[in-house]
Amino acid sequence: MDSKNNDVVNKRSEPDAGVLYVVGTPIGNLGDLSPRARLLLQQVSTIACEDTRHSGKLLKDLGSKASLLSFHRHNTTSRIPKLLALLKEGKSLAIISDAGLPGISDPGEKLVSASQKAGHDVICIPGPCAATTALVVSGLPSERFCFEGFLPLKGNDRHERLSALAEEHRTTIIYESPHRLLKLLKDLIEICGEERPLQVGRELTKRHEENIGPTIGAVQKHFIKTKPIGEFTLVLGGAPKIKQPQSNNSDLLDQMHKLIAEGATASDAARTVSFKTGQSRRFLYLLLHKKSNKVTTI
Numbered sequence: 001m002d003s004k005n006n007d008v009v010n011k012r013s014e015p016d017a018g019v020l021y022v023v024g025t026p027i028g029n030l031g032d033l034s035p036r037a038r039l040l041l042q043q044v045s046t047i048a049c050e051d052t053r054h055s056g057k058l059l060k061d062l063g064s065k066a067s068l069l070s071f072h073r074h075n076t077t078s079r080i081p082k083l084l085a086l087l088k089e090g091k092s093l094a095i096i097s098d099a100g101l102p103g104i105s106d107p108g109e110k111l112v113s114a115s116q117k118a119g120h121d122v123i124c125i126p127g128p129c130a131a132t133t134a135l136v137v138s139g140l141p142s143e144r145f146c147f148e149g150f151l152p153l154k155g156n157d158r159h160e161r162l163s164a165l166a167e168e169h170r171t172t173i174i175y176e177s178p179h180r181l182l183k184l185l186k187d188l189i190e191i192c193g194e195e196r197p198l199q200v201g202r203e204l205t206k207r208h209e210e211n212i213g214p215t216i217g218a219v220q221k222h223f224i225k226t227k228p229i230g231e232f233t234l235v236l237g238g239a240p241k242i243k244q245p246q247s248n249n250s251d252l253l254d255q256m257h258k259l260i261a262e263g264a265t266a267s268d269a270a271r272t273v274s275f276k277t278g279q280s281r282r283f284l285y286l287l288l289h290k291k292s293n294k295v296t297t298i
């Protein structure tokens, strides 16, 4: 597509002076770079990228003559004034990340906000994003969903975010690195139970792309046998909403005692039965410990 046709399609010439373009690049398959993104990256005057060597290869293949400036999480604050000065001079500026859509667990957000505050237009040239790619092939409800990105590595913050997931009714998307995947699966089992639906998108858009599911327990079994290698996006099914009133206290206790006899801890048993019945974990835990004055018979 030449720039004349591009103008016709978009009804605005690109790249335009003093505009910041947020450009999506492939998450694996280079064929996913859109013709509009290609043209923009060829013609824009400066490109801010996370890793100039990594993106330099893609830009060289495209024949881009743009100057490259590094922009990553360690120099975000110091770089923004320089990038704003370029926009003010009337240069066109693009931001790209190592892969996918800048601003989604990647630098971008602060530059977009600063550019808008300085009065510059910000235009997105949309492209692939691992989160939405994994979601739409997961088969899990996508009408409403949440994005968690990377969970905190440890401490209270991690515990709080995981606990919130146990109660979340919407499908949730999580990013994780290969060497932390098994730890995350273990934590998810502890907090959500092994029956909770989970689909893991591995190496999406690449040669060894696959989807592994359908529950946290099944995914954990798979990755205990097969070492996690590559890039992973987790799509966690929501917590069930429907209570099953047919389960009375004695049924609930039977279910929990059976799990405990099979080796589950009291807390795991309460969690699993909570997942199956929709009854609150706290209620089940109290029931199990016969704190009957705090438990209303159902």
Ligand code: SAM
Binding pocket: 027, 028, 097, 099, 100, 101, 102, 103, 104, 105, 106, 128, 129, 130, 131, 174, 175, 176, 177, 201, 202, 203, 204, 205, 206, 231, 232, 233
């Ligand atoms: N901005 C990117 C996007 O739009 O998806 C995300 C960048 S974030 C730093 C990188 C994480 O995205 C990886 O650790 C992984 O969880 C996920 N990811 C990226 N590429 C992926 C792929 N091809 N398959 C599965 N997950 C991927």
